[in-house]
Amino acid sequence: MDKTIRIEVLFPEIANLYGDLENISYLKKSCPEIEVAETHLVGEPCFMEKTPDLIYMGTLTERGQRLAVEKLAQYKAKIVEMIEAGVHFLVTGNALEVFGGKITDTNGSEDCGLEIFPIHAKRDMMKRFNSLYLAKFVDGETAMDIVGYKSQFTHSYWDGEAGEGVFDTVRGPGLNPEITKEGVRRNNFLGTYVIGPVLVLNPPFAKWLLKEIGAGDVELAFEKEAMEAYEARVKEYSDENTGFYY
């Protein structure tokens, strides 16, 4: 690794549900030289001073989503600029919705996202959607299986024609149950509903991401054990006898 890799975690004080922060802890344990900076609700985001190699945001409560949008709205132009410039983002769980458009609740209320991507979400707080998840991730020559979970009150829908997704779903829902493309991808922005934590459950994906952000070909922390768990899970989820919905 020729340079110091910097990862910025957005709002860990509210975007920390379902073990998601381990995504970044796992990268740090795998590559201790990585510098991790935290941006909080109070104060200016680190990315305004120096562009990091990866920006991460994890799952939030619905109130947390509102606070994140409120805070990031003033930095929208910079965020768009970074996405267009190819800065890497990994956004997991419902944090994806922060970067989309309206979130409409069945109770009639409505929240607004940053409106960076042409998607909108439908939320039903009395119907929690739970499933396992199995997909393919393809990026140029790289192809791998992806496993994980969905556990959410919402699904997102493209406004008009579907854009690029992150994963090609094999089993489970895509961005919503009607499509197989999962998540939202633009350049190096990867937004996915898949939780797990997704990098811990998918060591090949964690290795790919580390390479992408300039850390090189890193041996992951406990890579052998992580691969054993991953391979067992891919096999289990590929078995059509494994029930997929909770």
Add this chain to the structure above:
Amino acid sequence: MEILRYYIALWAAKLSIVALKITKHNGTNFPGVLALKICPRFLKYAAKPEKIIAVTGTNGKTTTSNMLLDMLTMDGHNVLNNKMGSNINSGIASSLIYGSTIFGKCKHKVGLFEIDERSAVRVFPYMKPDYMLITNLSRDSIMRNGHPEYIGDILTKYIPKETKLVVNADCLISCGIAPENERVYFGIEEMEGDIKECINLINDIQICPDCHNKLEYEYLRYNHIGKAYCPVCGFKAPEYDYAGVNVNVADMTIDVKDAEGTGHYKLLNESVFNIYNVVSAVALLRQMGYSHEKIESFFEKLNIVGSRLHEEKIGDKTLIKLLAKEKNAFATSRVFDYISTLPGDKEIILMNSCQGDMKHWSENTCWLYDCDFEFLNQDCIKNIVLCGPRRLDHKLRLLLAGVPEEKLSYSEKEIDAPDQLKLFENDNVYVLYGTDSIGLGNRVAAKVRELMKGGRD
């Protein structure tokens, strides 16, 4: 017309009780399930006791309900309760059916119900508790409960406005529930072992509800449980109406102080978790008008509950069975923390795979990364036996928590896990099982017991 359905439902459910007795299937929810099937709004019409107490919260509601039931029974009340059934609407319905005459008249003056937080939606439109004790709110099953803020919102929406709340002031999430309801607060003042900064992975309320700056704590027990304040805007957690003071773990006593005096109470278990249960029970009974002297006398007669009941000395070794709720990172972290602080060298059989999920799909293991497995990285823990379908996930999690690989051993099936124990001199063996593996946990413990008694060939 609906009232007719109610009577048909009541009589059918009553008949089912007779059938269940004949077939020796007492204590199930079936009568309630049947009644709700016939009359979905059965709870609306079912006769209820004159005074109703509800206990809810993520953790401690069963233990606290059981304590309260024992104490109210000691006071001569024939308390209608759902101890034998479930804490959801069908369990409540079953209790009301058992507690009513064939003509639908309630036979009990007092009712005490443990109520699952999410069931508030289906229970409270038809039942108005006089008092509701809220023990705490924290993360629970990801699939079912989402996050505690969501559960808090459900309770706020459905708790009847006339219900008086008895709330844990040391849980800011609970403090925010049903803000318009009349309430009193309980809590525990600073005690030995308190900290100032959260060391747990789960901390569900880190920011000031008013200004969003980082909250600080005068004292903190675990996760977000402690006395919070905002150093920027001056926000403070509520003052206690019932304050636990002078906690003495050596003597197993605590004082509970309120505006009218102080009571001196026996602790039933040394864990902070259970000390809160005692203070909450005292607070509720004080609200109901019991004197400190009377409640003290109840506590003197209460049997010791909790982990100690499951502790068994076999020769120079000790076998301890402990419930570590599967898929509940908060509760399991409390168990790991508790074990790590107990004296002696230990071995652990970790039966944390969810047996129920295994049958229908595959467990969502996100909770492993909310759970403080780091507490198990202790010199005194010599061997952890990983078993069941998720053992590879547990292995990776423990390694990431810093537990050396040489301390891990493996068994595919839970029942074979005892064979991996080292059973050294003065060993303390902990069998950690989930709510859906109590039977299996007992069988595994029985095998450990045999090995301890007979040694190995």
